[in-house]
Amino acid sequence: MATKQQVLVLYLSSSALDANVIAWAHYDGTGKDDHMSGDSDEPLYRSGMEALADGWRLIQASPLAAHAPGDEFRTGYLKYEFFFEKLINDE
């Protein structure tokens, strides 16, 4: 029996885990679900807390970085990225 990983990436509207989901990605190592860009317009969870409550394990959260002088107002990548996993016994 192989253990396989499912990965959920949630982008929240602030650094708080109970903040709203604004973007998301889902990768299924079992191959049962095939997710790709643009495949859903509504997230599976409204917040990071809802994902926790559904059994997702938080494995990484983006740090809060200081703002480089002169670059304080530049926007780029989404700031509040949270990686979750589920380990699935794949028979």
Add this chain to the structure above:
Amino acid sequence: MSDCVKLNSREMAEFAAEGLLRFDGIVPDVINQQFLAEAGSVDTPSGEKGSNRTIKSLGNLMAHSSLPEVTPGTVLNTAYKETTALGELVRLPVVRGAIESLVGPESMVDHHFLHLALPSSYYKAAGIPQRTQHTHQDSTIDPRRAFDIQLFYFPHEVGPDMGGTRYVPGTHLRIVSESAIARYQNIRGQQHVVCPAGTLILMHHGVWHGGGINRTGEARYMFKIRLNPSIPQVRLWDTSDLSPRDFEQRPIFFRKEAMNPNDIASLLTRPQPWFEGDTGRLEYINRIRFWRYLLGDENFDADYWVTRIENEPSVTV
């Protein structure tokens, strides 16, 4: 050159905030049909296997197409013969006016390309999975204040199963590196193009976008033209609707009357569903600075967002 109907200030402010303007069905069908005939058709599936099959199909199409090659930097006015579909398209008064409002009367063609979303039968015949295109920003890291525009031309009707271009309004001022944003599979507020034939979307070069999966039996065509400005993009539109009210500060937060949604300040501070709490405010600041560039007025502000952070009283001795 032909007559042109320029954009007004509300449309320009909407472009500054959303990064795009959409004109559904604006291109007459006679031009759409001419374009499709000039573009040519894609090879029919022959059972050939291999991941380079779609590239070969596109290569064959380009080689036999009547659409012209254009050298980068060619002035738009000379890039497409008047008798061709593209020549007629860029000379339509509304199209011409929108282009001139955004990138000026002597804009240059950067490049153009025919984007094909091939039907599922191609992928089955080639034995490769059919995937959507990752979300990306075109070209490369581009921190300029000046901007290019991209015309997305949909020459035929695009139904919901055809995988019309996905785009995220309001992302154009974010400085990212092309496909570095591919991890963002879905973003709140993303749009999927479903449109009548002859639809044009004019986008700021920075808008995040990607192609979808075409689940129909016919190829989907989208032609994209990137245009560069050759002059500062200052007050190129029809500014006759600008009034003193568009430059005045208005009460913020504690207000006794609802804000007029058509005020320039309202248009520039309209949030997107994907905004983060803190950087959504930075988006307002960056839109205001973008509008300052377009207006040629470094004192413009909307709802005090920039004035507040520029307030550095000097000490007099």
